Amino acid sequence: MSLSKDELAGGYRLACCAILKHEGSAIVDVPPESRLQLQQLLVAGIEVAVPRDVTVKKFFIQLTQPSLQNAKSDFEVLQDALANHGLRSKKADLGALTSLPLAIRSGRWAITVSMRDDEIICVEPGDTTRRIFGLAVDVGTTKIAAYLLDLNDGKLVGTASAQNPQIPYGEDIITRISFASKEEGNLKQLQGVVIASVNQLLLEACERASVNPSEVFDVVLVGNTVMNHLFLGISPRFLGASPYPPVVGRTPMSVRAKDVGLRTNSSANVYVPPNIAGFVGADAVADIIATEIDRSKFLSLLIDVGTNTEIVLGNEEGLMACSCASGPALEGGHIEFGMRAEPGAIENVYIDPDTFEPWLKTVADMPPRGICGSGIVDAVAAMLKTGIISRDGLINTQVKSARIRVDGVPCYVLSLAAGNDLGRDIVVTQRDVQEIQLAKAAIYAGSVILMKHLKVKSTEIERIFLAGAFGTYVDPQNAMIVGMYPDVPLERVQFAGNAAGSGARMALLSRKVRENIDHLVEKTGYIELAADPSFQSEFAAALQLPHKDLTRFPTIAQLLN
Numbered sequence: 001m002s003l004s005k006d007e008l009a010g011g012y013r014l015a016c017c018a019i020l021k022h023e024g025s026a027i028v029d030v031p032p033e034s035r036l037q038l039q040q041l042l043v044a045g046i047e048v049a050v051p052r053d054v055t056v057k058k059f060f061i062q063l064t065q066p067s068l069q070n071a072k073s074d075f076e077v078l079q080d081a082l083a084n085h086g087l088r089s090k091k092a093d094l095g096a097l098t099s100l101p102l103a104i105r106s107g108r109w110a111i112t113v114s115m116r117d118d119e120i121i122c123v124e125p126g127d128t129t130r131r132i133f134g135l136a137v138d139v140g141t142t143k144i145a146a147y148l149l150d151l152n153d154g155k156l157v158g159t160a161s162a163q164n165p166q167i168p169y170g171e172d173i174i175t176r177i178s179f180a181s182k183e184e185g186n187l188k189q190l191q192g193v194v195i196a197s198v199n200q201l202l203l204e205a206c207e208r209a210s211v212n213p214s215e216v217f218d219v220v221l222v223g224n225t226v227m228n229h230l231f232l233g234i235s236p237r238f239l240g241a242s243p244y245p246p247v248v249g250r251t252p253m254s255v256r257a258k259d260v261g262l263r264t265n266s267s268a269n270v271y272v273p274p275n276i277a278g279f280v281g282a283d284a285v286a287d288i289i290a291t292e293i294d295r296s297k298f299l300s301l302l303i304d305v306g307t308n309t310e311i312v313l314g315n316e317e318g319l320m321a322c323s324c325a326s327g328p329a330l331e332g333g334h335i336e337f338g339m340r341a342e343p344g345a346i347e348n349v350y351i352d353p354d355t356f357e358p359w360l361k362t363v364a365d366m367p368p369r370g371i372c373g374s375g376i377v378d379a380v381a382a383m384l385k386t387g388i389i390s391r392d393g394l395i396n397t398q399v400k401s402a403r404i405r406v407d408g409v410p411c412y413v414l415s416l417a418a419g420n421d422l423g424r425d426i427v428v429t430q431r432d433v434q435e436i437q438l439a440k441a442a443i444y445a446g447s448v449i450l451m452k453h454l455k456v457k458s459t460e461i462e463r464i465f466l467a468g469a470f471g472t473y474v475d476p477q478n479a480m481i482v483g484m485y486p487d488v489p490l491e492r493v494q495f496a497g498n499a500a501g502s503g504a505r506m507a508l509l510s511r512k513v514r515e516n517i518d519h520l521v522e523k524t525g526y527i528e529l530a531a532d533p534s535f536q537s538e539f540a541a542a543l544q545l546p547h548k549d550l551t552r553f554p555t556i557a558q559l560l561n
Contacts, residue, residue, distance in 0.1 A: 139223035158205035224281035244278035286503025344369030381478035458486035483546030
């Protein structure tokens with residue numbers, strides 16, 4: 001990456017290359033396009049009803065006060081009362097035991113008992129059975145979303161979301177693995193900031209629902225394999241090198257919330273579903289259970305687009321998964337004027353085929369400041385349709401338009417300085433187009449490799465689920481025009497929203513879902529794309545727009561001719 005003469009004259013510098021030549025303090029001005037601001041974070045996702053069978057339940061118990069003739073310990077009195085309700089318990093959390101005597105007497109021998117299976121985890125005076133909540137958390141590389149549910153009726157009562165505070169330590173999982181492994185204390189630092197963020201989201205969701213965090217008794221957390229490791233404080237060091245082994249793979253994890261520092265009820269449990277492989281984690285598992293592709297007779301392709309994109313293909317007969325390094329371009333990274341989906345980000349683009357003038361839509365309808373993932377895909381698709389770029393992705397400088405110019409590299413002007421908030425022209429450069437080619441080629445090649453292993457054709461795919469923020473805001477036709485996923489009728493493309501969050505909520509509400517997850521993971525195969533002999537050739541062919549072989553994209557070929 002380099003800065004133009006105009007940028008240098010305007011005082012812009014690359015922080016990674018700047019050297020202070022004097023001692024003392026210095027003022028560093030971070031430009032707006034480089035700051036972490038309020039992002040258009042996706043919280044909603046596909047909703048699937050599940051039979052409610054939560055792992056933690058509350059029971060209102062009337063105790064029999066002991067006497068000198070029938071002297072029993074408080075715990076024995078409680079066990080007897082539970083037996084009268086058909087419940088048995090031989091163990092109790094230490095916190096529950098320490099609060100038991102006071103709870104019994106202040107409640108006048110009427111208490112509420114919270115139980116996980118046969119373990120007593122909390123006792124409270126009086127009847128608090130209506131106050132039991134759970135938290136589902138999706139820890140993404142870019143964002144964190146939290147969902148507060150009433151475990152009595154399964155209703156969502158509060159949500160909160162934020163950018164992942166680990167971003168300053170590395171925008172992608174590889175750089176975070178590197179940072180965590182570099183020196184002692186870094187892993188703890190990464191864990192600490194994400195725990196602090198989840199705690200903040202817990203407080204925000206609870207405040208909105210008038211819930212005390214101590215009333216949260218169960219937590220389900222999903223994330224990719226690296227995010228899970230960092231949340232639990234487990235070193236991801238060896239995930240960064242072949243054969244990319246995780247410390248914990250296809251085994252679910254359960255830890256006490258207090259052991260990782262969550263400020264829920266001290267006896268709350270955190271359930272982390274199993275991972276499928278080193279770079280296909282519990283979030284992909286949550287995607288699968290939310291879309292129910294593992295239980296459907298229809299052949300479905302699930303694509304959760306991100307810096308690391310997870311792809312799953314299959315149906316009730318079996319699933320195959322892979323992950324591809326699609327890079328940050330689809331989230332606004334490595335793009336000249338790229339930014340996340342924050343106010344002012346160009347998110348939709350249309351280019352008039354006669355005048356080559358653009359129509360733009362920005363997040364929150366603010367003046368343009370840059371371009372986000374859905375916007376850059378729209379722009380590349382529009383440039384292809386209007387002939388501004390060739391199928392090789394090269395910008396045609398012979399097109400007669402003031403919007404097309406050469407400024408070091410060929411570029412197309414999306415927004416003139418006079419009409420935006422940045423104070424300079426916002427352009428799509430030749431390098432930007434190449435970044436999108438690399439990203440979409442990785443996703444398409446991954447999809448094709450899965451199809452080869454399952455011996456199916458794109459015409460047999462009956463549904464394509466696009467998950468994640470990008471998969472929800474991108475125009476599905478434009479994504480297909482650039483060749484991001486197989487050419488199928490658009491009515492077969494469905495937006496799943498934050499399917500990972502939906503899957504986490506399902507697991508929070510149902511033991512059956514957690515049991516199904518174990519079976520699901522067992523029947524899901526994994527392909528390491530780097531080891532597949534045809535990946536490189538498929539990737540190279542997919543670099544063209546939409547593809548080197550236009551017979552794979554008959555619908556798009558008609559649009560381009």
